[in-house]
Amino acid sequence: MANGSKIVVDHASKLFLEGSVVAFRNIDLQISNREVLCVVGPSGCGKTTLLRCIGGLLPPSSGQVLIDGQKVDSAPRGVAIVFQHFGLLPWKSVVDNVAFGLKIAGASRDLIAERLDHYIRLVGLTGFENHYPYQLSGGMQQRVGLARALAIDPEILLMDEPFASVDAQTRELLQEELLQLHERERKTMIFITHSIDEAIILGDRVAVMGSRPGRVKEILSVNFPRPRDPAAVRAESRYTELRNHIWEELRPSVVMQ
Amino acid sequence: MSLSRTEEQSANATAPFAYQELAAEQQAAREKARAVQRRWTTAQIAIQIISLLVVLSAWEYLGRHINPVLFTYPTAVGSAAVKMIASGELWKYLSQSLIVLFAGLGLATIFGIALGLIMARFWVVDVALDTYITALYSIPSVALVPVLVLWFGFEITAKIAVVFLFTFFPIVINTHQGVKNVDARLTEVGRAFRCSERQLWIHIVLPAAVPYIVTGLRLAIGRGLIGMVLADLYTAITGIGYLISRYASIYRTDAMFVPIATLGLLGITLTGLLRFVEKRVAPWMHQPDQE
Numbered sequence: 001m002a003n004g005s006k007i008v009v010d011h012a013s014k015l016f017l018e019g020s021v022v023a024f025r026n027i028d029l030q031i032s033n034r035e036v037l038c039v040v041g042p043s044g045c046g047k048t049t050l051l052r053c054i055g056g057l058l059p060p061s062s063g064q065v066l067i068d069g070q071k072v073d074s075a076p077r078g079v080a081i082v083f084q085h086f087g088l089l090p091w092k093s094v095v096d097n098v099a100f101g102l103k104i105a106g107a108s109r110d111l112i113a114e115r116l117d118h119y120i121r122l123v124g125l126t127g128f129e130n131h132y133p134y135q136l137s138g139g140m141q142q143r144v145g146l147a148r149a150l151a152i153d154p155e156i157l158l159m160d161e162p163f164a165s166v167d168a169q170t171r172e173l174l175q176e177e178l179l180q181l182h183e184r185e186r187k188t189m190i191f192i193t194h195s196i197d198e199a200i201i202l203g204d205r206v207a208v209m210g211s212r213p214g215r216v217k218e219i220l221s222v223n224f225p226r227p228r229d230p231a232a233v234r235a236e237s238r239y240t241e242l243r244n245h246i247w248e249e250l251r252p253s254v255v256m257q
Numbered sequence: 258m259s260l261s262r263t264e265e266q267s268a269n270a271t272a273p274f275a276y277q278e279l280a281a282e283q284q285a286a287r288e289k290a291r292a293v294q295r296r297w298t299t300a301q302i303a304i305q306i307i308s309l310l311v312v313l314s315a316w317e318y319l320g321r322h323i324n325p326v327l328f329t330y331p332t333a334v335g336s337a338a339v340k341m342i343a344s345g346e347l348w349k350y351l352s353q354s355l356i357v358l359f360a361g362l363g364l365a366t367i368f369g370i371a372l373g374l375i376m377a378r379f380w381v382v383d384v385a386l387d388t389y390i391t392a393l394y395s396i397p398s399v400a401l402v403p404v405l406v407l408w409f410g411f412e413i414t415a416k417i418a419v420v421f422l423f424t425f426f427p428i429v430i431n432t433h434q435g436v437k438n439v440d441a442r443l444t445e446v447g448r449a450f451r452c453s454e455r456q457l458w459i460h461i462v463l464p465a466a467v468p469y470i471v472t473g474l475r476l477a478i479g480r481g482l483i484g485m486v487l488a489d490l491y492t493a494i495t496g497i498g499y500l501i502s503r504y505a506s507i508y509r510t511d512a513m514f515v516p517i518a519t520l521g522l523l524g525i526t527l528t529g530l531l532r533f534v535e536k537r538v539a540p541w542m543h544q545p546d547q548e
Binding site (some may be wrong): 052055057074075077079080081083085087089090091092100101104105127128132133134135152 | 279280283442443445446447448449450451452453456460461464465467539540541
């Protein structure tokens with residue numbers, strides 16, 4: 001097991017319903033500091049469950065997850081999650097949602113004000129501070145989710161298909177912004193997606209998962225230089241190669257559904 | 258997690274995509290939607306007024322052809338109402354009943370919400386009490402009124418106990434349900450951000466339960482009015498129940514309808530008041546796309 005890794009998933013399995021449903025089996029992953037690992041896989045391969053285990057929201061049935069060498073058994077400090085369903089609190093305005101993590105952590109008023117100012121501007125929500133989530137589009141709601149996660153200045157960002165519920169154009173925009181953001185504030189990131197394109201554009205490495213049982217079939221290095229321009233990456237021949245390769249890996253699991 | 262950020266990083270932050278222009282457009286759209294809403298409300302009020310006029314006219318016409326002991330008509334009720342309001346008679350008896358209603362409803366709200374929350378939080382209490390709550394809620398409350406009279410006598414204590422009995426259970430059950438039905442995804446968000454149990458309740462569970470509690474209160478208001486009149490009739494005969502039974506016994510049907518109509522107005526007013534408070538404390542419950 002690599003000792004310098006920021007996150008280690010060590011022989012982790014997760015079974016549900018007294019073992020009758022296997023979410024994933026025997027997964028080993030090492031993620032180094034400030035690395036972006038994208039996990040791509042068909043629906044039902046347990047990738048979201050894996051992320052919840054890494055985030056300490058769900059204990060693995062066997063094996064373990066280590067962050068900075070510490071075993072994870074509840075949500076660890078310094079880890080923030082961005083949810084596919086956004087997970088915004090409907091009774092809180094945009095500012096209060098973004099401030100949520102800081103407030104829970106007992107941050108000072110000044111710090112909260114400073115962070116709010118910074119991140120609300122960063123995700124482009126200036127002018128919407130006092131809106132409630134129901135008054136925002138899906139894309140804007142996820143900006144709030146992103147700002148909320150970033151506001152606690154986490155070392156690790158866990159992204160659970162964050163852009164799956166927004167429309168295609170907004171999705172591309174958010175991907176570009178995430179790349180810019182990563183240039184500015186490098187985080188260790190695990191990014192779950194079922195879009196091969198998204199995984200290649202964003203990741204340093206891409207873990208390809210298969211289903212029944214969920215497992216990591218292959219880990220590919222992406223190696224495009226940063227800062228990245230998605231359009232330029234898509235024009236590279238290596239992009240097409242990777243894309244075809246991952247698709248061939250995924251095809252059997254997808255066809256089975 | 259380090260909670261510090263350098264000046265330089267803050268200065269670097271420029272919005273990659275700004276929404277200010279959109280904000281102005283949204284504002285305009287919201288105003289337009291409000292104008293549409295206003296037109297709707299006006300139309301609804303107009304329809305309600307027309308409907309009221311038609312029904313009252315029909316009642317007036319038919320009522321005048323029926324023996325006044327058996328039935329009455331709007332203008333007769335109206336003039337009786339004017340007399341009863343002017344003499345202070347209506348308010349005198351109504352206030353007696355209102356004290357009972359508000360005391361019973363108030364106590365039921367406090368204890369009902371408290372018990373609902375305790376049952377939701379401590380499963381032992383839930384398992385221990387659930388059967389009784391369900392059983393007591395299933396028994397028509399009116400069947401228990403004689404028991405309350407036995408225990409509390411005929412005076413105001415007994416009346417408040419009756420209203421309490423009628424209103425307590427819907428509040429308990431709805432509060433309990435509200436907590437139980439909190440979106441698990443949101444409690445997970447709370448755990449992801451390392452909420453303590455107390456923080457989880459304050460920031461997530463209680464706000465999520467508010468709509469259910471309000472529903473409980475709405476049910477309780479309806480049942481509370483029933484309890485109030487029953488208490489007036491089945492214990493010492495006072496208040497609005499007294500007015501009804503007295504005018505019935507002397508065949509003054511027109512005057513008898515005054516307290517009855519008052520009860521209807523009271524129900525409408527209290528429910529409207531609750532809706533108003535609800536809009537104030539829980540604006541997210543009135544999402545335009547959900548209405």
